[in-house]
Amino acid sequence: MASKRTALVICPGRGTYNAAELGYLARWGADPAFIAMADSYRASQGQPSVSALDGAEAWKAGVHARGDNASALIFASSYTDYLAIDRDAFDIVAVTGNSMGWYTALACGGALSAKPGLALANTMGRYMQEAMIGGQAIWSLVDEDWRPIPGRRQALTNAIAAINGHGGAELYVSIELGGMLVLAGNETGLAAMTAAAPRGPGRFPMGLPGHAGFHSPLQSRVSERAKTTISVAPFGQPNVPMIDGAGRIWRPHMSDVRALWDYTLGQQVTETYDFTLAVQVGVKEFAPDALIVLGPGETLGGAIAQSLFGLRWLGMESKADFLARQASDPFLLAMGREEQRRLVTQR
Amino acid sequence: MDPAESVHEAFRARVAAGEWPRAQTSALPAGLTPETLAEMFASQALSRQLDRTARFLQARGEGFYTIGSSGHEGMAAVAEAFRVSDMAFLHYRDAAFQIQRSKKLPGQTPAWDLLLSFAASAEDPISGGRHKVLGSKALFIPPQTSTIASHLPKAMGAAYAVGLGKRLEAPDRVLPDDAVIVASFGDASANHSTAQGAINAACWTAWQGGPMPIVFVCEDNGIGISVKTPRGWIEAAFANRPALKYLACDGLDLADTWQAASEAAAFARRTRRPVFLHMSCVRLYGHAGSDVQGAYLSKAEIEEAESNDPLLRSAGLLADLAGLAPAEILQIYDETGEAVTRVAEQAITRPKLTTAKEVMASLIPPRRTPAPSNGPSLEARKAAFGSEFVALDKPAHLARLINWALTDLMLEHGEIVLAGEDVGAKGGVYNVTSKLQVRFGSQRVVDTLLDEQSILGLAMGLAHNGLLPIPEIQFLAYVHNAEDQIRGEASTLSFFSSGQYTNPLILRIAGLGYQRGFGGHFHNDNSIAALRDIPGVIIACPSNGADAVAMLREAVRLAREEQRVIVFLEPIALYMTRDLHAEKDGLWTFPYAAPGAGSGIALGDVGVAGKGSDLAIVSYANGHFLSRQAQKILGEQHGINARVIDLRWLSPLDFSKIVAAIGPAKRVLIVDECRITGSPSEGLMAGLAEHAPQLSLSRIAAEDSFIPLGRAATVTLPSRDSILAAALGAVGGAARRRRSA
Secondary structure (H helix, E strand, O other): OOOEEEEEEEEEOOOOHHHHOOOOOHHOOOOOOHHHHHHHHHHOOOOOOHHHHHHHOOOOOOOOOOHHHHHHHHHHHHHHHHHHHHHOOEEEEEEEHHHHHHHHHHHHHOOOHHHHHHHHHHHHHHHHHHHHHEEEEEEOOOOOOOOOOOHHHHHHHHHHHHHHOOOOOEEEEEEEEEEEEEEOOHHHHHHHHHHHHHOOOOOOEEEOEEEOOOOOOHHHHHHHHHHHHHHOOOOOOOOOOOEOOOOEOOOOOOOHHHHHHHHHHOHHHOOOEHHHHHHHHHHHHOOOEEEEHHHHHHOOHHHHHHHHHOOOOHHOHHHHHHHHHHHOOOOOOOOHHHHHHHEOOOO | OHHHHHHHHHHHHHHHHOOOOOOOOOOOOOOOOOHHHHHHHHHHHHHHHHHHHHHHHOOOOOOOOOOOOOOOOOOHHHHHHOOOOOOEEEEOHOOOOOOHOOOOOOOOOHHHHHHHHHOEOOOOOOOOOOOOOOOOOOOOOOOOOOOOOEEEEEEEEEEEEHHHHHHHOOOOOOOOOOOOOEEEEEEEEHHHHHHHHHHHHHHHHHOOOOOOEEEEEEEEOEEEEEEEEEHHHHHHHHHHOOOOEEEEEEEOOOOOOOOOOHHHHHHHEEEEEEEEEEEEOOOOOOOOOOOOOOOOOHHHHHHHHHHOHHHHHHHHHHHHHOOOOOOHHHHHHHHHHHHHHHHHHHOOOOOEEEEOHHHHHHOOOOOOOOOOOOOOOOHHHHHHHHHHHHHHHOEOOOOHHHHHHHHHHHHHHHOOEEEEEEOOOOOOOOOOOOOOHHHHHOOOEEOOOOOOOHHHHHHHHHOOOOOOOEEOOOOHHHHHHHHHHHHHHHHHHHHOOOOOOOOEEEEEEEOOOOOOOOOOHHHHOOOOOOHHHOOOOOOOOOOEEEEEEEEHHHHHHHHHHHHOOEEEEHHHHHHOOOOOOOOOOOOOOEEOOOOOOOOOOOOOOOOOOOOOOOEEEEEEEHHHHHHHEEEEEEHHHHHOOOOEEOEEEEEOOOOHHHHHOOOOOOOEEEEEEEEOOOOHHHHHHHHHHHHHOOOOEEEEEOOOOOOHHHHHHOOOOOOHHHHHHHHHHHHHHHHHHHOOO
């Protein structure tokens, strides 16, 4: 038998289950046992089942993009994608995730089993939705060819520093997302940033409707609430190395479970999530043959590619390099994209 | 089979078969969790697999250094016992230390970083491809290239700097006020005078209550390349030193090592006193890749070392005390190896250094912008100078002007610290540092022990914590016993760290000859050959007090803003010289330019006396002084109008400025008071021949001799009269050549 390919698995975050993803679970025959468990859990919480949400007539922002629904839908889609990876073809050497994808990564990595994993994502989504403190908007650091715009990062950093803490404005870097910078802030802060900071290319900056000001001090109340209600008990040793949003690697047998719980409900919630670093740590320390991006959606590809450009990984420095590589011998396999999904799952 | 592979195979086979040495205790020590134990083992495994991979890479021509850490992986437990910000000056066998420390800081990539170093890639994050070296800015591990423990003096200095930085509230201090320094080295290099000196200096300081929070870790594998360390020698040599706490541990046992290292760290942190941690270990598969142990060790000895593989002992702890199954232990080991293999294949594709310019990019540190200063206030100056303030208006000699300049500089920059033998209470052998200890206290004017290696180490260590050291070496001849501290350590730090670590300092040295019979060779040394070829090091050498003031200020600027290492060579014979041509003419005393006054002298600026174009005499220090005497006679008695150029800066020589100063003169006489072989005149002759081939060059320099006592003290040196004769010869010779043409 040909040797397995090694893979780093990447779990997507919020905003990935959109109109195009409606029916995602049904389309790919998501693991029935998991879906049954998930539906039952959601019912126990008095929430609509993921099956029902996935099988709705139409995607509605007011329903599907709400934190308390989106988190469960995305977790279910990602986790069942993970279960669908052909393990005879791929040796998974590490998992990571973007933003709420960290909760999925905890389950994929085995630090939480499926049900408490779902419960964590669902509960945190619900808490965020209930508190709904602040919002998120996204700025670009790169041009249309995904090359860094000279001076852009500094300009954004300067603008944030000038705005935060003045006139009631709160503004923080929420996510380092490859060639993008996601900011979290209150209304005043985000409005001031939108007015003051450089724009473009294209539609940037973009507000992220339905998102709270994740990964910032704005969420400290959510963090405190989570720590009082979510127990450390379900957390355990991972069975696959997990890379968190600070670039830390949690390895099997070596993880301080209480510290893992503390990070997940503490620093992860209230400080910048550095997805770029997580991807870079993943390729540098594990040098996988492929990156598998779980569904739903396929919007994380750009951020991952841009994270790789920072290292000139496999010689790639631009969108053209990346697209050429993807066309000939794809390094990034997005399960939300049908032709790449086929390369990952058993046919 | 390659010995590394046989150790590897034996480890796998014995773990699989459950044949590990049984744990000595029934439980892990309090505070050490099974998870941390497993993490330390993973660091050991990564270190071991990196060693194997280094050999594979070298065989393929992709790696360039195979000296490894195998057998010393117990250092993972030492790392675990310290904080990331406890600056570590590491032995070259300490990959496991760096790997374990990296796990305390999110975002670190030790496998990738070390493999880039193996591959000599320009992207190696510490040395940029200049050396296979441990080191990391983020992990507080300055790179050490030393194989002979020559990093110990600066480690000792850094430990002293922890306390001093706190005491002085130095704004740019790098180390936390409760930091402990770690300095590791092998049992063989423990014998080196540098190691002995550093440990002695630590004891000497702690004995009298000075701060010295340092843990010396002696990794005793029992052999230095091929020479065995006598059994029991390290313990006998270090267990009973004054003010030095001695602890021993079994470096093959992670739990025991962690426990002892934790005790060492806690003791040093609590008491601010030095600890000697004696960690026994083994050396697996020889000194380095090319070393065949069979040439000097018996088969039984080699087998004994291999049977003491520390990873096997760790496997035993994991199985017996942490509940891991053999398969799980092997999974950690094998998956680490597989990851290293994959990462290595990527690392070797990364760019290499290709040009001299790239290699040399970090020879000179990057510029920085220190906090601005408006200079000392008038009130502060009056208070500091006291009754001497009124004397500042009067012309003074070199020694006093340096003293005044130091006073103002120390007033202006609170981070300046002076250190040297007799610089404090005595005020220096020649009173150059007189009253400075009274003015600034014994914290900033430190009387050191008699050990030049330790003085320089102290200075470098102070610089590692954001202080600006101005160490003094009492006489030029004394620098030679410590010159590696400049040559191998201070000057290379920026180079081997891609400019991330620097040790800006100004080394004042009293030197050169002409002391009218006093002192003989050791107080009149006249060779700086050992300093002038060191890349990046600046040598300043003023001939008079006015220049010295301006140059000292420039030196401080160079250190603060450009992070440079500067040797400030002060001509002893001119310290108290007042007269140039005749008694009481006072022409070698100069007024003191207050801070901010005066035109300043930038690096490379030369001085020019006179506008004559018949001859340019190029010299420095005493040679310049004597040339000025000769210049007068040449003009008055021989009708020869000469200009006398004072180089001021002896390295690097700025030929554009020198040639510009020579101006219209066609004939150049170089006067060099240093021994002709290796003297600056060699560089001048060659450089002028290249940069200004039209010039007619001649020189006189000191004989290749040591300086004798008494009346013969100056006979090997250029004199006013020999300069005069050479000048007449240069001009006359040229005239003769013109006539015969």
